Amino acid sequence: MSVFDHKEFDNHEQVAFFSDKASGLKAIIAVHNTNLGPSLGGCRMWPYANSEEALNDVLRLSRGMTYKAAMAELKLGGGKSVILGDPRLHKTPEMMQAMGRFVEQVGGRYITAEDSGIAVSDIQLMAQNTQHVSGISAKYRYDGGEADGNPAPSTAYGVFVGLRASVEYALKTDLKGVRVAVQGLGHVGFRLAKHLHEHGAELIVTDIYPQGVEKAVEEFGATAVHPDEIFDLDVDVYAPCAMGASVNQDTIRRIKAKVIAGAANNQLAEESLGEVLRQKGVLYAPDYVINAGGVIDIYHQRILSTAQAMRSHIEGIADNLTEIYNRSSQQGLPTNVVSNKIAEERFKK
Structure with missing residues (x-):
């Protein structure tokens, strides 16, 4: 083909x-x-x-990166x-x-x-063979800490602020006592779990590799489950932070969470599943909107900026999501369709 x-x-x-x-x-x-x-x-x-x-x-x-950059208002x-x-x-x-x-x-x-x-x-x-790389000469870190070029902390922080905004919008509460199922505890997922734990969320975690799971259980008091069990849990939030397409024709029937907000790219196996989630009353945070913290970080490393400017830009993810949720409610359209329309207005010529 x-x-x-x-x-x-x-x-x-x-x-x-x-x-x-x-x-x-x-x-x-x-x-x-x-x-x-x-x-x-x-x-x-x-x-x-x-x-x-x-x-x-x-x-x-x-394709998702095009939409992500446009929604984050990056050149x-x-x-x-x-x-x-x-x-x-x-x-x-x-x-x-x-x-x-x-x-x-x-x-x-x-x-x-x-x-x-x-x-x-x-x-x-x-970089020994190309100049077209990023993230190896970082000057800033969103929290003012030592910058090492890894955008994962910024990605995780952006997902955290987006998840928190999504919970506030859908559940009318803060994160204390909210049950969050985190799928994937890599560079971003583990840091997200740490943010959630620090703000009082109850964590249920899984990963195909045991090391991150064991560490989350030890440090955050998380409950570990088998990778396939993560979809069937009675939780408030499902946070996919592993590979894409975890929301598919099989799992969408099993997910009980009222909010889907995570770091993974391409979480929906098919765009049409956004409407299925809307009809189920599940608030979906479009992946390329909520996980834009890393590309925002990289962008600020390439321009004359500051740590505070980077942090403010990342925290704007919450405002972007709230705008999408409001338009979705007003127009009766799924959140992924609304976010696509906004992004396309910005990058299509």
């Missing part, structure tokens, strides 16, 4: 495939839209079942890259250096950054 015929193609400007035999690198870069500026998006390394699954992921993710476009392989087993310095050469070949139309399976140290290795 041609990439042009792919169901997630959506008029991407460029999709590039790269293979480096010496390092074993197999990767894809997708540039969705550059109307507002060069495309920015993290590099993800994941043990995809096959290349079709990887292509589907990178196309959806890059950036949307792009993404994926590396096929298990980062815990297959990642090598040589592979990261080869990825830098791949990014350089795209000629500045795509700027890469840290994402799932990729650390700041990996981006530094890529």
